[in-house]
Amino acid sequence: xxxxxxxxxVFVFPLFLLVVGMGFYLRNMNxxxxxxxxxxxxxANEIEILILGNSHASYGVNxxxxxxxxxxxxxxGQSIYFDKELTLQNLESLKRLKYVFISLDYHSxxxxxxxxxxxxxxxxxxxIKHPSExxxxxxxxxxxxxxxxxxxxxxxxxxxxxKWKFRNHAQYLDFNTExxxxxxxxxxxxxxxxxxxxxSDFKNNYYQERMNGHDYLINNSTEEEMVLNELDELITKxxxxxxxAIFFSTPTFKDYNKILEPDIITHNNLxxxxxxxxxxMEFWDYSVKNDFIKEEFFNPDHLNKKGAERFSKMLNxxxxxxxx
Amino acid sequence: xLFNSIEFAIFLPIVFVLYWFVTNKNLKxxxxxxxxxxxxxxGWWDWRFLSLIVFSSTIDYIVGLKLSSTTNESxxxxxxxxxxxxxxxxxxxxxxxxxxxxxFAQAFTLLGQPFEASRLNIILPIGISFYTFxxxxxxxxxxxxxxxxxxxxxxxxxxxxxxxxxxAGPIERATxxxxxxxxxRNFDYLNAVDGLKQILWGLFKKVVIADNCxxxxxxxxxxYASYSGSTLILGAIFFAFQIYGDFSGYSDIAIGTARxxxxxxxxxxxxxxxxxxxxxxxxxxxxxxxxxFRDYLYIPLGGxxxxxxxxxxxxxxxxxxSGFWHGANWTFIIWGALNALYFIxxxxxxxxxxxxxxxxxxxxxxxxxxxxxxxFTFGLTVFAWIFFRADNVTHALSFIKHLFINFxxxxxxxxxxxxxxxxxxxxxxxxFTAIEWMGREGKYAIEKYSRKWNRGQRWGFYxxxxxxxLIYCKNQQEFIYFQF
Numbered sequence: 001x002x003x004x005x006x007x008x009x010v011f012v013f014p015l016f017l018l019v020v021g022m023g024f025y026l027r028n029m030n031x032x033x034x035x036x037x038x039x040x041x042x043x044a045n046e047i048e049i050l051i052l053g054n055s056h057a058s059y060g061v062n063x064x065x066x067x068x069x070x071x072x073x074x075x076x077g078q079s080i081y082f083d084k085e086l087t088l089q090n091l092e093s094l095k096r097l098k099y100v101f102i103s104l105d106y107h108s109x110x111x112x113x114x115x116x117x118x119x120x121x122x123x124x125x126x127x128i129k130h131p132s133e134x135x136x137x138x139x140x141x142x143x144x145x146x147x148x149x150x151x152x153x154x155x156x157x158x159x160x161x162x163k164w165k166f167r168n169h170a171q172y173l174d175f176n177t178e179x180x181x182x183x184x185x186x187x188x189x190x191x192x193x194x195x196x197x198x199x200s201d202f203k204n205n206y207y208q209e210r211m212n213g214h215d216y217l218i219n220n221s222t223e224e225e226m227v228l229n230e231l232d233e234l235i236t237k238x239x240x241x242x243x244x245a246i247f248f249s250t251p252t253f254k255d256y257n258k259i260l261e262p263d264i265i266t267h268n269n270l271x272x273x274x275x276x277x278x279x280x281m282e283f284w285d286y287s288v289k290n291d292f293i294k295e296e297f298f299n300p301d302h303l304n305k306k307g308a309e310r311f312s313k314m315l316n317x318x319x320x321x322x323x324x
Numbered sequence: 325x326l327f328n329s330i331e332f333a334i335f336l337p338i339v340f341v342l343y344w345f346v347t348n349k350n351l352k353x354x355x356x357x358x359x360x361x362x363x364x365x366x367g368w369w370d371w372r373f374l375s376l377i378v379f380s381s382t383i384d385y386i387v388g389l390k391l392s393s394t395t396n397e398s399x400x401x402x403x404x405x406x407x408x409x410x411x412x413x414x415x416x417x418x419x420x421x422x423x424x425x426x427x428f429a430q431a432f433t434l435l436g437q438p439f440e441a442s443r444l445n446i447i448l449p450i451g452i453s454f455y456t457f458x459x460x461x462x463x464x465x466x467x468x469x470x471x472x473x474x475x476x477x478x479x480x481x482x483x484x485x486x487x488x489x490x491x492a493g494p495i496e497r498a499t500x501x502x503x504x505x506x507x508x509r510n511f512d513y514l515n516a517v518d519g520l521k522q523i524l525w526g527l528f529k530k531v532v533i534a535d536n537c538x539x540x541x542x543x544x545x546x547x548y549a550s551y552s553g554s555t556l557i558l559g560a561i562f563f564a565f566q567i568y569g570d571f572s573g574y575s576d577i578a579i580g581t582a583r584x585x586x587x588x589x590x591x592x593x594x595x596x597x598x599x600x601x602x603x604x605x606x607x608x609x610x611x612x613x614x615x616x617f618r619d620y621l622y623i624p625l626g627g628x629x630x631x632x633x634x635x636x637x638x639x640x641x642x643x644x645x646s647g648f649w650h651g652a653n654w655t656f657i658i659w660g661a662l663n664a665l666y667f668i669x670x671x672x673x674x675x676x677x678x679x680x681x682x683x684x685x686x687x688x689x690x691x692x693x694x695x696x697x698x699x700f701t702f703g704l705t706v707f708a709w710i711f712f713r714a715d716n717v718t719h720a721l722s723f724i725k726h727l728f729i730n731f732x733x734x735x736x737x738x739x740x741x742x743x744x745x746x747x748x749x750x751x752x753x754x755x756f757t758a759i760e761w762m763g764r765e766g767k768y769a770i771e772k773y774s775r776k777w778n779r780g781q782r783w784g785f786y787x788x789x790x791x792x793x794l795i796y797c798k799n800q801q802e803f804i805y806f807q808f
Contacts, residue, residue, distance in 0.1 A: 001344065001511050008520075011783065015790070137330065145330060148798040 022143035022152050026124075029155060030175040033125020036073050036190045037086075043189075044093040047071045049319075051190075052083040053103025053250075055178075060250035060303040061101070063189035065312035067320065069096075072190035074103060076178060077118040079111050080227045084234040085128045091241065099319065100238055100245045102231070104272055105287065106252075106260060107214045110221035112230060120146050180298055182305065193305035194298030201299035207256045210301065218264055228271075235279045246322075247272060247283040251290035251311060256300035260288070284318060286311070325368040327577045328531055328797070335365065336581065343585055344511055351508050355482045358585070362487035366451070369491075373449040376414060381484040383410050384459045388466045388473030388480075400467060407463035411456045418448055423652030451491030453649055457616055459484050462498035464620055471499050479505035488581040492574045494592040494612035497619075501589070509586030518771065519583030524789055525770050526576025532792045533756050534569030536749045537562040543738050545713055548723045553731030555738070556723060558746075563713045564706045565753050568597065571610070576768050595764040597705070597757075598683045600697035602666040603676035605705060613649070617642050628671065635671060640664045650712070655720055659711040666704050682764050752792075 040047065049070035051061045054077055063070030073086055080102075087100065112130070113119060119133045124142065129135055137145035143152050155176050162183060166172040173183050173192060182195045200206075238245045265288075272283050296307030303311055325331050339361045347353040367374050387407040391400055422443050432439035462483075466473045474480045483502045489495075544551060544559030551559075575592035582589045596608035606614055618627075622642045628635055640661065647660020670676040683698060684690040690698065714720035736746050763769035770785075777785070 001513075004511070004513050004516055007517075011786075014787070144794075144797075149794040150796065150798055153795065 019141060019143055022149075022156070023141055025156060026142040026147055026152055029159070031121070031125050032175055032177065032192065033075065033122065035175060035187055036075070037126055039187070039190050040071060040073060040090050041093070043069070043071060044090065045095060047094050048096050049099045049101065050087065050094070050097060051101045051103075052078075052087065053101075054078045054105065054108070055302060056105055056250040056252075057101070057103035059181075059192070059194050059298070060308050060311055061315065062191050062193065062305075062308045062312040064191065065309060066316045068098070070189060075118075075122070077114050078122070079114050080108060080230045080234070081112040081130060082114065082122050082126075082128055084230050086126055087234060088237060089126070089128070091237065097241075097243050100243055101248050101315070102234070102245055103249060104247050104268075104283070105249055106264065106268065107217055109227050109268060109271060110218045110224055112223040112226045115217070117147065117151065191308075193308055194302060195305060197295055197297060197304060198299050199294075202253070202255070202294060204259075207259050207300055210256075211259050211261070215261055215264070218261075228275075231275065235281070239279070245279070245281055247276065247281060248315070249283075249285050249287040250303060251286045251292040251296075251307070252288070253292070253294065253297050253300040257288045282322070284315070286314075325365050327574065327581075328527060331368065335361075336584075340584055352478060354509070355476075355478045355505055358487070359478060359482045359485065362482065362485040362490060365487040366485065366490055369450055370447070376449055376452070377455060377485050378481075380411060380414065380456065380459055381481045383407060384463050384484070385474075385477060385480050387463050389475070391463070391466045392473045404463055404467040408460065411460050415452055415456045418446055418452055420652045421446060454493045454495055455484055455490060457495045457613075458498070461495075461616065461620065462502065465498050471502070474502060474506075476506065486582070486587070488578040488585075488587075489589055492571070492578070493610075494575055494578065494590050495616055496589060496612065497616075501587070504587050511586065515583050515586070519580040521770060521786075522576045522580030522583070522768050524580075524786060524793075525768055526573040526578075526580060527793050528789050529569040529573030529576065529756075532569075532752060532796045534566045534573060536745075536752060536796060537566035537569065540738060540741055540746060540749060541566050541713070543741060545719075545723065548726055551726075551730075551736070551738075552734045553727045554733040555736045556727040556730075558736055560706050560710050560713075562749070562753075564597070564702070564709050565756075567709065567712070568593075569756075579768075591767050594767075595682065595760055595769075597702055598698055598761065598764055599701050600679045600683055600694055601670055601675070601701055602663065602704060603670045604679040605701055606663070606667070607680075613646065617646055621645060632672065636668055639668055639671060643667065654717050655711045655714050658717060658720070659708050662708045662711065666708070685765065
C-alpha cells in the first residue's frame with residue numbers, strides 16, 4: 001500500500017505542478033477584460049460617454065473619434081446583463097458621465113447569460129457573476145474548471161508566440177485577442193480593431209451559418225423578459241443620475257442583411273419602439289439602413305478599423321445634433 | 325455522478341482511503357461503506373430513485389431467503405415470478421409505458437379506431453435496466469439452485485448497488501460478484517496499478533474518442549439532409565467509434581475502479597470491431613448482456629437445439645429483446661432484428677462458432693482474408709448503428725435514403741465544426757485503433773502494451789494519454805448507456 005501511494009504521489013506530482021503553474025499563469029494573465037476595467041478606473045474622472053455592447057460595438061465604435069471623452073466597454077459576446085453590471089459597478093466613480101450608448105443588435109434581446117465560456121471569463125476579468133452560473137468550480141481551478149486545459153494551453157501558446165513575434169515592438173496588445181485583431185495597435189479608450197477584410201467570410205453559406213446560430217439562440221430563448229428587466233434596471237438607474245441613454249446598432253453588410261429573419265426584425269423593432277416610448281429614448285439604428293461597403297467590414301457583421309472610424313464619426317456628429 | 329467529472333475525482337480517493345485505511349479490519353464495515361458510497365454515488369444524480377434500488381434489493385433478498393426455505397416447486401415458481409414481475413414491472417413502467425401506450429394508439433388508429441394515447445411524464449431512472457437484470461440474475465440462480473441465497477443483507481444490498489457498475493454495467497452475475505462480498509479483500513499492488521491503467525484507458529476512450537466523435541455525429545445526424553453521402557457515411561462510422569468509446573470506456577473505468585477495491589468484474593468488451601463475422605462480434609460486444617440473455621432467455625427457449633424454424637425463432641427473439649432492452653423505440657427493435665438477420669446465415673451454415681480466437685492471434689497483421697472479413701463485419705455493424713442512433717425509424721430511413729441519393733465524395737464541411745477538428749478526430753481514431761489492435765490479446769488495449777518498456781517510457785505514455793484527456797475534458801457528455 002505504501003509503495004502504491006508513493007508511486008501515485010510521484011506520478012501525480014508533475015501534474016500538480018502543471019495545475020498550480022497554469023493556475024498562477026491564468027490568474028495573472030492579462031486580458032481585454034482586465035485592460036478595459038483598469039482603463040475605466042484610471043479615467044473615471046474624464047469619461048463622459050460609455051459604449052456598451054457585444055463584439056459589434058466593441059470593434060465597431062472607436063471612442064477616439066468622439067469630441068467628448070468616450071470609452072468602449074463592450075466585449076465580444078457581452079450580454080445586456082453584463083453591460084448593466086459593468087456600468088453599475090463603476091457608475092459612482094464616473095462623475096462626468098453624460099451618455100451611455102446601449103447596443104441592441106438582432107440577437108441582443110434574447111440572451112442574458114453569455115454563451116460558451118464567456119460568463120466565466122467575465123467573472124475572471126470583471127468579477128461579475130451571472131445568477132445562472134455556478135462559479136465554485138471556476139474558483140477552485142481556472143486551469144481545470146474555469147478556462148479548461150485546452151483553452152488555457154491555447155492562451156499560453158498564443159501568449160508565447162506573440163511575445164516572440166512582437167519582441168522588437170515597443171508596444172503591442174499583450175493579451176489574447178480574436179483572430180484578425182490588429183495586435184500592434186495600442187489599446188486607447190478600450191478600443192481594439194480588426195484589420196482589413198476577411199473576404200472568405202462574404203459568402204452565402206457563411207451568412208447562413210451565422211444566421212443559423214443567431215436564429216437558434218433566438219428561437220430557443222427563454223431570457224427575453226429577463227433582458228428587458230435588466231434594461232429597465234440599467235436605464236432607470238442612469239436616468240436617476242441624469243445620464244442620457246441611447247440605443248444604437250452597428251452597420252451590417254447589405255448582402256448579409258438580406259437573409260435576416262423578417263419576423264425577428266419586426267419583433268425587435270416593436271420591442272425597441274416600446275422601450276423608447278417608455279424611457280423617452282432614441283434608437284439609432286444603422287444595422288440595415290447604411291451605405292457601408294465591403295472594404296469597411298472585417299466580416300459581414302463586424303466593422304474593421306476603417307469602418308469603425310467612419311461609423312464613430314457618424315455617431316459623434318449625430319450626438320452633436322442631438323445635443324443641439 | 326459521472327466518471328468523467330470532478331465530483332468523481334474527489335469521491336473515489338475518499339472512498340478508497342476510507343475503505344483500505346478505516347474499515348479494512350472489518351468486512352461488514354467495508355461492505356457497509358461500499359453500500360453508503362454506492363447510494364451516495366447514485367443519489368448524486370437523483371436521490372429519490374434510491375428508493376427503487378432499495379425496494380428492488382429488498383424484494384430479491386426476501387425472495388432468495390424464501391426460495392431456500394421451501395421445497396414446494398409451485399411455491400418456488402410463484403416466488404420467482406413475484407421477483408420477475410416486480411423487477412420487470414418497474415422496468416416496464418419507467419421505460420416502456422409511453423412506448424406501449426403510443427404503439428397501441430397507433431395500431432388502433434391504423435385499424436380505423438382512433439385512440440388517444442395516454443402519456444405519462446416519467447423520468448427514466450438511470451441504470452434501471454442494468455441493476456434490474458443484475459438482481460434478477462440472483463433470484464433466477466437461487467431458484468435454479470445454482471447458488472445458495474445470502475443471509476448477509478449488507479453484502480446483498482452492496483452487490484445490487486455496487487457503484488462502479490451500478491448505472492451502466494457490466495451486468496454482473498450474482499454467482500460471480502456476490503461471493504466476493506463475503507470474502508476479505510486484500511490490497512494487491514499490481515491489481516490496483518492495473519486498475520488505474522484501465523481507468524486511464526477508459527477515460528481516454530470516453531473523453532478523447534467518444535466525446536469528440538459525438539460533436540460531429542450529433543450535427544451530421546441532425547442536419548443529414550444537407551450533407552453528401554460521404555459525410556453521412558463518416559457520421560455513421562464516427563458513431564460506431566462514439567458508442568464503442570463511450571460504452572467500453574465506461575466498462576473499463578468500472579472494472580478498473582472495482583479492481584482498486586479488490587473486486588474482479590467480468591470483461592464487457594473484447595475488441596469487437598476486430599471481429600471477422602457477426603457471431604464473433606456478439607461474443608465480443610457488451611458481453612455481460614449477451615451472456616445474460618444467452619443464459620436466462622436463449623437457452624431456456626431451446627437455444628440452438630431443435631428444428632431450423634425454432635432456431636431462427638430463438639435468434640430473432642433474443643436479438644429483438646436485446647434491442648428492446650436498449651430503449652423504448654422501434655429503432656432499437658429494428659437494430660436488433662437487423663443483427664438477427666446478419667446472424668442467421670451463420671447459424672444455418674453452422675459457421676457461428678468458427679472465429680473463437682482473436683483475429684491474427686500471435687501475429688502483427690491480419691491476412692488479406694481476415695482484413696476483408698473484419699471490414700465487412702464492421703460495415704454491417706455501422707449500417708445497423710444508423711438505426712440505433714436515429715431518433716425514430718423515419719429518421720433512420722431518411723438518413724439511409726440521403727446516403728444513397730445524394731452520394732458524392734467531399735471533404736466534410738460541417739457548420740460550426742472546423743475541418744481541422746474533423747481531421748484531428750480522424751487521426752485520433754486511427755491512433756486509437758492502432759493501439760487497440762496492438763493490445764487486442766489483453767483484457768483491455770494497454771494491459772500488456774507497456775510491460776516491456778522501462779518506467780520512463782511507460783510513464784511518458786501515460787502522461788500523453790492524460791494530456792489528451794485534459795485537453796479534451798471540456799466536451800463532457802453523458803454516457804450514452806446511462807439512458808438504457
